[in-house]
Structure formats: C-alpha cells, structure tokens
Amino acid sequence: MKNETSITSVLLTSISDDQKTISVLFIFFLLIYLMTVFSNSLIILLVVTCAHLHTPMYFFLGNLAFLDMSYSSVTAPSMLSHLITQHWSISLSECKAQMFFVMYFAGSEPLLLSSMSYDRYVAICHPLHYSQVMSWGTCAQMASLVWSTAFLVCITYIISLKRLTFCGPNLIKNFFCDMPHLLQISCTDPTINVLIIIILGGIFCTAALVTTFYPYVRIFRAVLRIRTSEGKSKAFSTCTSHLTVVFMYYVSVTFIYFVPDSSNFLTLNQVVSVIYTLIIPLLNPLIYSLRSKDLKAALQRALHIHRLHPAPATRR
Template identity: 70%
Template sequence: MVNQTSITSVLLMSLAINQETLSVLFIFFLLVYLMTVFSNFLIILLVVTCAHLHTPMYFFLGNLAFLDMSYSSVTAPRLLFHLSTHRWSMALQECIVQMFFLTYFASSEAYMLSAMSYDRYVAVCRPLHYSQVMSWGTCTELVTLVWFSGLFIPIIYILFLQRLTFCGPNFIPNFCCDLPSLLQISCTDTTINVLVLFIVGGFLGIVVFVTTFYPYVRIFRAVLRIGTSDGKSKAFSTCTSHLTVVLIFYISVFFIYLVPNASNLRALNQVVTIMYTLITPLLNPLIYSLRRCLDYGD
C-alpha cells in the first residue's frame, strides 16, 4: 500500500489579479456584507418592535432574515480575510466546520421557505380560517421544526466524512468549502459518501421542493377562480415577494449542485456561489421591503 500523507489545510481558489482590483473587490464585498447584516437586522428589529407586524407572515420573515444574516456570516468574513491578506489557505477542520454551517443554514432556509409557502396558501385559499390554522402555537412549532430539521443533513454528512482520509491535492476551486469540494480532495473511496449525498440530500430536496411549490399550484387555481381583476391582483400581491425569493433560492441551488463541475463551468459556478452566499441574503430583505412599499403606495 502506498503511504499517504494526510493534509491539514486546504487552498481555496485565489484571484490572480492586481492589487487595485483586489482592493475594489474587498470594498465591494465588505459593503455587501455590511448592508446584508444591517438590512436583515433591521427587518428582525421591526418585526419584534412593531405591533402591526406581529403576524405569522412577518414572524416567518424575521426568522428568514436571521437565517440570511447567519448564512452570509459563514462565508463573507472569511472571504474578506483572504482578500485583505492574500492568504487563501484554510485549516481542514475550519473547512469542514464551514461546510457544516453552510449546509445547515441552506437546509434551514429551504425548510423555512416551505413553511412560508404553506402560510401563503392558507392566507389565499382559506382566508376565513387563517387565524385558526396559523395560530401562534402552530407558527412556533413550524419554526422550531425548521431550526431542528436543518441539523439532520449536515450531521449525516459530518458522520460519513469521518471515514475519509484527506491527502490532496488540497486545492478547492471555489471561495468556500462545500461537501462536493471536500469529497474531491479525499484519497479514500467516496462512493458511499456520494450515495448519501444523492439519497439523503436528493430525497429531502425533492420533498422540500414539492412542499414549497405545490401550495402555489393551489394558490394559482384559487386566484384564477376570482372574478375581478382587482381581486386577482390583491391575491397575487400577497405571494409575489415570497415567490420571488423562492425562485432566486432554487435557481442558485440548481446551478451549484446540478450543473456539472467541469473546468469550463467553474467560473460560472464561482459567480453563482457568490450570488448564493452573499448577494441573495441581501436581496431577500430588499424584495420584501419593495413589496411593502408598493402596498403602501396602492
């Protein structure tokens, strides 16, 4: 058997560009991160302090804002550190921890969007029973289930990672650590891990996808039965913000996990990763704020 030396660090993709461009990128990502934290924290603060926002929809929105803020904080500070120091290495254990929290917050956000879809379904299709169905007890149980269910996939991934030996090459062609990247630098047979990735992640992904979009099938059917255009417009207006956020989330996931990781697509994958981990958490509060402003304008 050939001796294999375990690696203790990984090398993330560095940017082979001049110092001025690196400085511009650092300022850009710093501003994006600060705006993300500020806008999501502002939503949480408003939801907590404003009595007229103490509704199920804004309760879910406040939790979504906290998820977005946390998700961005897993990647942005580390990326800013790399850009400022030009040191693109990371300890292997740090990489695994980052993968764990990325998976956790992404899974939790998918579950949260599914819960919000159910809330919108009840609001449009069963408006007379909305206060009974979406009681505070039900909302609290749903949110608690979301936060705890998000732990299932990353814990499974971590447990199966324990059987692997990482011996390089230790280069990860991305700005952050995810499970496919870690499997690529393993010198142990990863067949079982890939099966777990597709079976566990794929099964739960399909279930969450269906529970997120099926309510909108029912919503569209209900809206089409409304006789007046004003009624249809008002019914759709309660869902447009959430549906926009859902579409952005799943389009990003599609590109990251379903598009082949070929060398000619790496640039696209890196851009989408930046969008998914940094830009999307900033867009979500802006989308909901815009919808709120339009509602006030009507």
C-alpha cells in the same frame, strides 16, 4: 499500498490574481456584507418591536432575515480576510466547520420557503380559518421543524466524513468549503458518502420542492376563481415577493451544484457562488421591503418616532 499522508489544511481558490481587482472587490464585497447585515437586522428589529407585524407571515420573514444574515456571515468575513491578506489556506477543521454551517443555512432555506408557501396558501385559500390554522403554536412548531431537520441532515453528512482520509491535492475550487469540493480531495473511496448525500438529499429536496410549489398550484386555482381583477391582483401581490425569492434560490442552487465542476466552469461557479452567498441575502430583504406596505409603514413610523424623541445628549 500507496503511502498516503493526511493533510491538515486546504487551499481555497482566489477570486482574482490582480491586485487592483482584489482591492476593488474587497471594498465592493465589504459594502455588500455591511448592507446585508444592516437590512436583515432592521427587518428582524421591526418584526420584533412592531405589534402590527406580529403575524405568521412576518414571523417567517424574520426567520428568513436571520438565516440570510447568518449564511452571509459564514462566508463573507473569511473571504474578506483572505482578500486582504492574500492567504487562502485554512485548516481542515475550519473547512469542515464552515462547510457544516454553509449546508445548514442553505438547507434550512428551502424548508423555510416551504413554510412561507403554506402560510400564503392558508391565507388565500382558507382566510376564515387562517387564525386557527396558523396559530403561534403552529408557527413555532413549523420553525422548529425547519431548523431541527436541517441540523439533523447536516450533522449526518458531517459524521459520514469521519470515515474519509484527506491526503491531497488540497486545492478546493471555490472561495469557501462545501461538501462536493471536500469529497474531491479525499483519498478514501467516497461512494458511501455520495450515496448518503443522494438518498438523504433526494428525500430532503423532494419534500422541500413539493411543499413549496404544491401550495401555489392550489393558490393559482383559487385566484383564478376570483371574479374581480382587483381581487386577483391583490391575491397575487401577496405571493410575488415570496415567489421571486424562491426562484432566485433554486436557480442559484442549480448552478452551484449541477453545473459541471471543471476549469471551463470555474469562473461561472465562483460568480454564482458570490451571488448566492452575498448578493441574494441582500436582495431578499429589499424584495420583501419594497413589496410590503406594512414593512414600509413600520419603518416610516419608527423613523418618525425617532425624530420626535431623539436620543438625549450625553453630559460631559
């Protein structure tokens, strides 16, 4: 039997080896992360404080903003630290912890997007019953189901890692830890883990896909029955932002998890991972803000109130 020594740390893959490029990337990624935190925090603040945004649509948008900010915070600060120190090694326990939160927030997003799809379906196809169907109790239950389901799936994956031994090579081909990369450095047969991922992940993804896209089949049928072009345009405009976010999510996930993990695709995987973990969490609030008159009006009102009632000067 081969003598196997368990590793205690893993080595992440650097985004670049050129010092000038690293400096530029650090500044760029830092600005992106700060803008992500600011824009998503602003949406959460507006949704919480503005009474006319206390609707199911903006309730779920606030959840999405929190998710985007949290997901970016799992990967961006550590990546920025690695860039500035050029120390890409982390402990195995830190890697597992990061992997859990990456999977948790990434897994919560499709369920949250499906909840938003259902909200749009009820609003367009059953407007007279909207307030009864999408009550605050229903919204709270749907949000709780999203977060708890993703947690149970992810904790199952983490528990399944207990049976594995990691003995190297300890190189992970990305700048953050994720389940596929961690399984690749296992010296224990990961077949059972892969089966758990396929079965549980297959059920999870199928449910998310069906509950996200089926409501839009019903929505498109309902919109096509609207006689006026103005009515059709108004109905479609309420779905455009959500469909754009859905499209970006599924395209990114497809590239990250279904593109072959080889040296030929390493750069592509890293680029798409950067887009998914840093760029998309910034684009989501911008997409909704630019398309939502209510959000823009709430922001303008907040800025107007601030100008009328500036913060009092501190006394010396």
